Amino acid sequence: MGAGFAGYHAARGLQRVAPEVEIVLINPTDYFLYLPLLPEVAAGVLEPRRICVSLPDRLPKVKLELGTVTGIDINGHGVERVDPEGRRSTIEFDRLVLASGSVNKLLPIPGVSEYAHGFRSISEALFLRDHITRQLELAAATDDRDERDARCTFVVVGAGYTGTEVAAQGQLFTRRLLKQLPALRDQRVRWVLADLADRLLPGLHPRMSSTAERVLRKRGVDVRTGESVEYAAPDCLRMTKGEQIPTRSLIWCVGVRPDPLVDGLSLPTDRGRLRVHETLVVEGRSHVFAVGDCAAVPDVTQPGSVTGMTAQHAQRQGKLVARNVAASLAGADLEPYKHHDLGFLVDLGGWQSAANPLGIPLSGLPAKAVTRGYHLLSLPGNRTRVATDWAINTVMPPQAVQLGLIGADQVRLECTAPS
Numbered sequence: 001m002g003a004g005f006a007g008y009h010a011a012r013g014l015q016r017v018a019p020e021v022e023i024v025l026i027n028p029t030d031y032f033l034y035l036p037l038l039p040e041v042a043a044g045v046l047e048p049r050r051i052c053v054s055l056p057d058r059l060p061k062v063k064l065e066l067g068t069v070t071g072i073d074i075n076g077h078g079v080e081r082v083d084p085e086g087r088r089s090t091i092e093f094d095r096l097v098l099a100s101g102s103v104n105k106l107l108p109i110p111g112v113s114e115y116a117h118g119f120r121s122i123s124e125a126l127f128l129r130d131h132i133t134r135q136l137e138l139a140a141a142t143d144d145r146d147e148r149d150a151r152c153t154f155v156v157v158g159a160g161y162t163g164t165e166v167a168a169q170g171q172l173f174t175r176r177l178l179k180q181l182p183a184l185r186d187q188r189v190r191w192v193l194a195d196l197a198d199r200l201l202p203g204l205h206p207r208m209s210s211t212a213e214r215v216l217r218k219r220g221v222d223v224r225t226g227e228s229v230e231y232a233a234p235d236c237l238r239m240t241k242g243e244q245i246p247t248r249s250l251i252w253c254v255g256v257r258p259d260p261l262v263d264g265l266s267l268p269t270d271r272g273r274l275r276v277h278e279t280l281v282v283e284g285r286s287h288v289f290a291v292g293d294c295a296a297v298p299d300v301t302q303p304g305s306v307t308g309m310t311a312q313h314a315q316r317q318g319k320l321v322a323r324n325v326a327a328s329l330a331g332a333d334l335e336p337y338k339h340h341d342l343g344f345l346v347d348l349g350g351w352q353s354a355a356n357p358l359g360i361p362l363s364g365l366p367a368k369a370v371t372r373g374y375h376l377l378s379l380p381g382n383r384t385r386v387a388t389d390w391a392i393n394t395v396m397p398p399q400a401v402q403l404g405l406i407g408a409d410q411v412r413l414e415c416t417a418p419s
Contacts, residue, residue: 013322
């Protein structure tokens with residue numbers, strides 16, 4: 001259930017280690033989305049199909065059932081789903097792997113759900129690219145100084161991986177756009193990155209945080225730590241320290257929470273995530289496994305804690321759960337999940353990145369090489385196309401136009417649909 005990092009690698013592993021079993025994958029789309037490169041789609045660096053990997057092509061031995069899960073009968077071994085045309089059906093199972101991922105985490109801030117834009121899907125990335133382009137083009141067409149300043153102000157809330165990369169890529173994107181709009185030659189385009197934490201990238205090593213902050217501040221990004229949004233309106237927002245910021249662009253990257261479907265399973269949870277054993281088996285249910293963002297997997301390297309909600313953990317857990325499902329069917333022993341951090345990396349756009357592979361701190365070009373190399377190795381497909389886009393963009397920066405494919409009503413910020 002689910003074809004994110006955990007679900008995709010679980011299905012891929014099962015078709016290899018258990019080719020004799022029937023593998024059914026339930027997912028709303030027919031592709032695996034490589035989320036780490038989504039900010040580059042929003043900035044026009046990569047075309048959207050580059051980071052969408054075809055499930056039928058990569059999982060030829062897996063039966064793909066397009067649709068959304070609406071209910072799970074754990075004891076009755078059945079999953080209810082609704083397909084894209086609204087038809088309902090029930091799929092029976094012997095083993096169930098819950099890899100439903102996470103959804104946007106909303107805070108009780110007035111106006112956010114109405115006026116903020118999320119950033120977790122291809123639709124949201126395409127909308128944001130059009131939205132940024134449209135704001136600058138409308139700014140170029142008006143003689144009202146206040147309106148122009150508001151349209152040229154972009155606020156990103158949340159300075160984790162996603163928010164930091166969106167602000168970094170977005171700032172470079174608007175800088176390129178200004179070259180296409182002579183009327184804005186002397187206009188200041190303002191990017192604000194705010195988070196209640198005391199530094200950027202709060203979950204990573206402080207050196208990576210300082211590198212990211214240094215790069216962003218040098219480009220003119222207004223980095224604000226210990227501060228967030230208190231109120232949002234269509235053309236203005238108020239910060240927690242009282243400042244009013246006129247803007248038409250509030251980009252919500254605060255974080256995620258487990259798929260709400262987990263709440264209805266009557267299974268033990270830990271802060272919304274399903275409690276599982278080290279073998280990824282759900283507590284009290286030997287035929288049900290959970291991995292990725294919806295699972296509270298014990299971190300054996302730090303007793304008493306659980307693994308983070310990262311793609312790195314999800315991918316590794318997906319590979320392990322494939323082996324453990326096959327072992328459970330064969331009556332063999334199951335392996336515990338144990339990981340060793342390979343390091344983290346953050347792409348800051350252009351030639352800038354921050355990385356610490358195997359604990360070695362890097363920045364600038366060396367970090368950029370490691371970052372792009374890692375992404376190419378991690379991508380299940382389209383590697384040549386991605387590398388080609390990167391190569392072309394070094395000599396021919398992409399021009400931005402509004403495609404108008406995604407309307408604002410299609411990407412309303414909500415927190416009930418799984419990512």
